[in-house]
Amino acid sequence: MYFKPLSFLFCLFSITLFVNATSNTSDHHPAVSKDQRYIVQLKPTTDIENFIPNLLKGIFDLIGDVIDDIGDFLEDATHLDDSKKLAKRTNPVQVFDSFDIDGSFKALSTRIEKDSLLGSMLSHFDEIVGIIPDEVIKFDLPKPQSLRRRYYMRHTPDNVYAEGKLVKNSSSAQESSTKNATNPHTLQQKNAPWNLARITQRKPDPKAPYVYPESSGEGVRIYVIDDGVNKDHKDFDGRVSWGFSAIGNDSTTQIGGGHGTHVSGIIGGQEYGVAKNVTIVSVQVLKKNGEGSVSSLLSGVQWVVKDAKKHAKKSIVNMSLGIPSIAPSADTLDQAITAAAKGGLPIIVASGNSASDACEVVPAGNPNVYTVAASDKTDTLDPRSCYGKCVAITAPGVNVESDYIGGNNATATMSGTSMAAPHVTGIAALILQDLDDPSPKSLFAALTSFATKNVIKENRPHTVNLLAFNKVDEPKKSNQTTTTTKKQPKKKSDSKKKSSSNKKSSSKD
Known part of the structure; x- marks a missing residue:
C-alpha cells in the first residue's frame, strides 16, 4: 500500500482535528507525559494478545476512517519479532511492551503522540482502567558525594574505594567463625559489625559475636x-x-x-x-x-x-x-x-x-x-x-x-x-x-x-x-516444638498493621 505525501499529511491533519474535537467532550483528563510515553493499565481479565490489534484498530475508529486498507496497516503495526516483543508502530499510538504480573496486573508500555487521545481512549476501551505517564522517577539513594547530609554515606578518612579494607583482609567471615559451644548447629562471627551483633542479642552488646545457623x-x-x-x-x-x-x-x-x-x-x-x-x-x-x-x-x-x-x-x-x-x-x-x-x-x-x-x-x-x-x-x-x-x-x-x-x-x-x-x-x-x-x-x-x-x-x-x-542462639522454652504451628492470635488493643498470627519454634534454637 502506498500513500501520496500530500494525501497522507492531510490524513494526519484530519486525525489531529478529530482527536482534538473528541477530547473536548471527554470527562477524563489523565496526566500528560512530556515525552509521550505512557503506561496503559488494563483489567486483569484482558487478553493482551487480542487487545493490542483491537486497540490499534479502535484508535482509527475513534479518529475516523482516514486510511484505506487498514487491515494491511495493522498487520504491519502489530507484528511480533522473534523475542515476542511488541515493537512495531502505528500513528499515533505505538506499543513497546506488555506486562502481565501473575495474571493480576496487566498493562502496556506505549507512546501516545496526541495528548488529546488519552481521555478518549479511557472512554472508548472498556479494557483500559487507567493511563499514566511512564515518568522517570528520581529515587533519593545514598551516594558518596553527599557527605553533608546525615542520611547519606559516611566513611572514615581512608579512601572508601581502597583495596584491602574488607575483613581485615580475610577470605571470608566464615573462615574466622567458630562453632558455638551452646548450640553445635550454629556459628559465631567474632568482632562482627555492631549491626550484626545487635540482631542476635536481646540486649545491646557491641562486643558480642554474631551468631547464625550453619546453613x-x-x-x-x-x-x-x-x-x-x-x-x-x-x-x-x-x-x-x-x-x-x-x-x-x-x-x-x-x-x-x-x-x-x-x-x-x-x-x-x-x-x-x-x-x-x-x-x-x-x-x-x-x-x-x-x-x-x-x-x-x-x-x-x-x-x-x-x-x-x-x-x-x-x-x-x-x-x-x-x-x-x-x-x-x-x-x-x-x-x-x-x-x-x-x-x-x-x-x-x-x-x-x-x-x-x-x-x-x-x-x-x-x-x-x-x-x-x-x-x-x-x-x-x-x-x-x-x-x-x-x-x-x-x-x-x-x-x-x-x-x-x-x-x-x-x-x-x-x-x-x-x-x-x-x-x-x-x-x-x-x-x-x-x-x-x-x-x-x-x-x-x-x-x-x-x-x-x-x-x-x-x-x-x-x-x-x-x-x-x-533467634538463633536463644535457649529453648519448655513449650517449644520442632515445627511451626498456627495459633489463634491473642486479642490486643494496639493498632499494629501486621500482627503475628503464627509462631515458630526452631529445632536450631
Whole structure:
C-alpha cells in the first residue's frame, strides 16, 4: 500500500482535528507525559494478545476512517519479532511492551503522540482502567558525594574505594567463625559489625559475636530490586548473579551506583551479611544515579515473579526504594507490587527516609509487604526514618558498613532504611526453609514473633516497638516444638498493621 505525501499529511491533519474535537467532550483528563510515553493499565481479565490489534484498530475508529486498507496497516503495526516483543508502530499510538504480573496486573508500555487521545481512549476501551505517564522517577539513594547530609554515606578518612579494607583482609567471615559451644548447629562471627551483633542479642552488646545457623540461608534466593550489584566483590564469594536489567546489559552498567551492592552485602555478604550462604539475584531497575522509569520497575517486578516460580517457596524480594503515594505513578506501582505479593512472593521493603508516615510511601504502605524502619546503635529510632502503622518492624540502619563499588574489596558506611530492610531480608532467609508453611503471611508472622519488644527509644506514635532478631542462639522454652504451628492470635488493643498470627519454634534454637 502506498500513500501520496500530500494525501497522507492531510490524513494526519484530519486525525489531529478529530482527536482534538473528541477530547473536548471527554470527562477524563489523565496526566500528560512530556515525552509521550505512557503506561496503559488494563483489567486483569484482558487478553493482551487480542487487545493490542483491537486497540490499534479502535484508535482509527475513534479518529475516523482516514486510511484505506487498514487491515494491511495493522498487520504491519502489530507484528511480533522473534523475542515476542511488541515493537512495531502505528500513528499515533505505538506499543513497546506488555506486562502481565501473575495474571493480576496487566498493562502496556506505549507512546501516545496526541495528548488529546488519552481521555478518549479511557472512554472508548472498556479494557483500559487507567493511563499514566511512564515518568522517570528520581529515587533519593545514598551516594558518596553527599557527605553533608546525615542520611547519606559516611566513611572514615581512608579512601572508601581502597583495596584491602574488607575483613581485615580475610577470605571470608566464615573462615574466622567458630562453632558455638551452646548450640553445635550454629556459628559465631567474632568482632562482627555492631549491626550484626545487635540482631542476635536481646540486649545491646557491641562486643558480642554474631551468631547464625550453619546453613545460613543456603538454598534461598534473594532478589534485590535496585540499581545493580558489584557481583564480583570478594565478599559475595560468587553467590551473586545478574538476573535482569532494564537499564543495560554491559558489565559497567550492571554494577550500578553502589546502593544495591551495599544492600546485597547486608543481606548475604560473608563478612557483612546476615545470611552468608544465600544466592543473590540482581534485578536492576534504576540507573546508578537513582533514576528509573515506571516501565523499568514494572518489567523488573514481572521478571522476578516469573523467575521465582522456578524456585517455589525459596524466594524473597528486597526493595530498598520508594516513592510518595501522591506521585502519578504510585497507584500503578502499588497494584503491581500487590499482584506479586499475592502471587506468593515475600516482599520486604524500606519504610522511607522522609521522617513521615510510611503509609504515604509506595511500596512501604502496601498492606501485603513487610515494612522496615531504621534504628541506630543505641536502639533509638532514626529521626529520618518513616514511621506509623504501616511499619512492621525496626532494624539497624545507621552507620552500617557493607560492600560497595570501586573494587572487589571496597566497602562503605551508609545510613537509612535502605540499610535496615536487608537485615530483615537476611533474617527471613535464615528461617524460611524451617517453616512448615513458607508463605509470606507465615514468614512475616515469624519475623514479628521473633522480634525483641519494647527496646526502641524515641519511637513515633502508632509505630510498633519491635527490633529485628534472628533467634538463633536463644535457649529453648519448655513449650517449644520442632515445627511451626498456627495459633489463634491473642486479642490486643494496639493498632499494629501486621500482627503475628503464627509462631515458630526452631529445632536450631
